[in-house]
Amino acid sequence: MKFKIVPAILIGIILSIVSSKIAYFGFNSSIMANVFTQESFRNGFGNDIYRYRILSSSLLLALDNTLSTIIDENGEKEPVLKHAKGSTNHFYYAFYYLNTFFLILVSVIIVLLLNLKNAFLVSDGEKYILLFIAIMSINYTQFIICPYDISSYFFQLLTLYIFLRFMNEEFLLTTFAVASLILISTLNRESSALSIAITTILALQKWGFKRRMFFFSGLSALAFTIAYVGIRFILKDSGHTKVLNPLAGHPFLPENIMGVIFWGVFFLLPIMTSNNKKNKWLIGSYHLLSLPYIYMCLKDGALWEIRLYIPLFLGSLFLAKINTDNTNKFPAFT
Amino acid sequence: MKFRLIPALVIGITLSIVTSEIVYFGYTPKYGPIIFSRNAFESMFDHDVFKYRLLSQHLLFGLDDWLVEHIFSSKNRKPVLNPNKNNHFYVALYYLNTFSLCLTTIIVVLLLRLKRAFILTDSERYLFLYLTILIINFSQFVVSPYDVSSYFFQLLIFYLFLSFSDKDFYFTIGCISALIFISTLNRESSALSISLASILLYKKLGISQKTILSTLILLAFFAVTYVGLRYIVVDPQSVHFTYKDAGNLLANINIIGLLFWAIFFCLSLGISGSTENRKAIFVYHLLSLPYIIVCFRNGVLWEVRLYVPLLLSSLFISKLNPAVYKFNLDNLLKINPFTKNFKETFQKKSIINQPK
Numbered sequence: 001m002k003f004k005i006v007p008a009i010l011i012g013i014i015l016s017i018v019s020s021k022i023a024y025f026g027f028n029s030s031i032m033a034n035v036f037t038q039e040s041f042r043n044g045f046g047n048d049i050y051r052y053r054i055l056s057s058s059l060l061l062a063l064d065n066t067l068s069t070i071i072d073e074n075g076e077k078e079p080v081l082k083h084a085k086g087s088t089n090h091f092y093y094a095f096y097y098l099n100t101f102f103l104i105l106v107s108v109i110i111v112l113l114l115n116l117k118n119a120f121l122v123s124d125g126e127k128y129i130l131l132f133i134a135i136m137s138i139n140y141t142q143f144i145i146c147p148y149d150i151s152s153y154f155f156q157l158l159t160l161y162i163f164l165r166f167m168n169e170e171f172l173l174t175t176f177a178v179a180s181l182i183l184i185s186t187l188n189r190e191s192s193a194l195s196i197a198i199t200t201i202l203a204l205q206k207w208g209f210k211r212r213m214f215f216f217s218g219l220s221a222l223a224f225t226i227a228y229v230g231i232r233f234i235l236k237d238s239g240h241t242k243v244l245n246p247l248a249g250h251p252f253l254p255e256n257i258m259g260v261i262f263w264g265v266f267f268l269l270p271i272m273t274s275n276n277k278k279n280k281w282l283i284g285s286y287h288l289l290s291l292p293y294i295y296m297c298l299k300d301g302a303l304w305e306i307r308l309y310i311p312l313f314l315g316s317l318f319l320a321k322i323n324t325d326n327t328n329k330f331p332a333f334t
Numbered sequence: 335m336k337f338r339l340i341p342a343l344v345i346g347i348t349l350s351i352v353t354s355e356i357v358y359f360g361y362t363p364k365y366g367p368i369i370f371s372r373n374a375f376e377s378m379f380d381h382d383v384f385k386y387r388l389l390s391q392h393l394l395f396g397l398d399d400w401l402v403e404h405i406f407s408s409k410n411r412k413p414v415l416n417p418n419k420n421n422h423f424y425v426a427l428y429y430l431n432t433f434s435l436c437l438t439t440i441i442v443v444l445l446l447r448l449k450r451a452f453i454l455t456d457s458e459r460y461l462f463l464y465l466t467i468l469i470i471n472f473s474q475f476v477v478s479p480y481d482v483s484s485y486f487f488q489l490l491i492f493y494l495f496l497s498f499s500d501k502d503f504y505f506t507i508g509c510i511s512a513l514i515f516i517s518t519l520n521r522e523s524s525a526l527s528i529s530l531a532s533i534l535l536y537k538k539l540g541i542s543q544k545t546i547l548s549t550l551i552l553l554a555f556f557a558v559t560y561v562g563l564r565y566i567v568v569d570p571q572s573v574h575f576t577y578k579d580a581g582n583l584l585a586n587i588n589i590i591g592l593l594f595w596a597i598f599f600c601l602s603l604g605i606s607g608s609t610e611n612r613k614a615i616f617v618y619h620l621l622s623l624p625y626i627i628v629c630f631r632n633g634v635l636w637e638v639r640l641y642v643p644l645l646l647s648s649l650f651i652s653k654l655n656p657a658v659y660k661f662n663l664d665n666l667l668k669i670n671p672f673t674k675n676f677k678e679t680f681q682k683k684s685i686i687n688q689p690k
Binding site for chain 1: 335337345348349351352353355356357359360361362363364365455456457458460461462464465468469472473475476587590593594596597600601603604605606607612636638
């Protein structure tokens, strides 16, 4: 059946709502990094690297303030809240609403991306399956609840969309739009660097090692650096508190091995579904340019938190299907 | 990339294990304390309609006993939300359902590898494999021992039909009947396999003696098992459970379930290769109406697992290769049974590729 934009957006939005409800109220997270209150959130996420992720944290706290006047605390509580004593219903709902909202935005961008003319070589049937797999995979990883993951996927895919949609028509404006999005999304999560990786791959494919490509990627990198360094300069941590996670940095602990396997099978899906060899090259190069992120995940991350692989997976899923026929200047192919 | 048997099996089984680990130990299925201890489980599953679902329950208890006796260590295996110190029963459920999921995955791979049965590109085959596993485990927030195993039986029957019915028709029907018998001991949703088989029989043979006889044999096996179980297994306390959300379609939480049914129904329509396949999906749902009515009347629709058996078949029906079949559902739907010479018109209209 044809992949039409309005029905597809409608299906994507409903799917996001349903799967979020399942992740938050059908399942409950088994791993509670935080008790669900503003104070404990500030204790955990107000320190270490987390304190620089201001965008979604501010949204979450503002949403919680609003919900605290609306949601009945005497109503039925989720088991996870009963277990973590002192947790409030409204804070859990704040997470739920915020992440569902961004998941809806993600699904809309996925539909817009798949609907782009000539950008991807993908059948209508595959488009529906890609939409469903992307949304469900995101919610599979939500047993680690934090406010900035899903919003970071939104920014990542939006950047990709803007590049693919407008770069042919308006070089300068699109370059500045991408740079500004990278600046904003760095205030949300540093994984915005992955947007530089993926757009650089596409720029290389478009222009090869030409002045335009260097200008585009240079400006994106500059925007990232300004936001990354700037926020560390402004938000000084007097206590230098480090948040320790016993699983972090040990990829071969029994718990983390499942995470490593997850990375493996979700790396293989884009590879197996890619249109041709060139697409596989693009996926490989994307992972190569994302090495700093991957290195940080291995060094400081708990790999059982499989959410860490999702931004790489989403990018690869689209690279697997990108149209490599036209204007192909990618160095490996010439 | 080519959809090869061994890599696809390895990937599928690995994905099944990883997603099960996520569902049971990253998340905790929230649904009630019944999954955490054997006593609590028995207090529910020894009664009402559940008491007839013998097969997986026996496997579960056997596995639980074996775990306690032999290897159980609860270290690193305790979901946070479990109120009990004792964890082996939860782990037994986890192992049983993961094992059933691995078997289901193997059948999915075998189905996808069938020559000429489906019109699918290699890339779509991989996407199908991931999609089915992700859907099954995503509905596992209501845990029972017989859901995933029922999907295995259902797809195994589908596979046997597609793979062997051309070579040895009656032997295949015999095997499927035996499987219907076994899977009815597991869950009554085995009736959905009869809906599917009758569509395939019609597409293959039209309305013929063979089709009618085979469908009746399958129905008889189902009916005998179904009634026999109700005759043999008796609950002395005759306990019946009532759920406040059951049958109430517009309860807040059930609306989410209804939406799940709707969008996943749309998914199988959306990916279907032809109008004929879409019609086959409609007819499949039509023939499954008894199951659907029971779900709507007595089920809690928020338990989205109830739609998964319908969905799994629909996904595969959507990609059936129409060139393999002689008969077309298209005309079947247009036939008016009240006209004269109904039988002749029927046979004439329903044939598309009659051999010359």
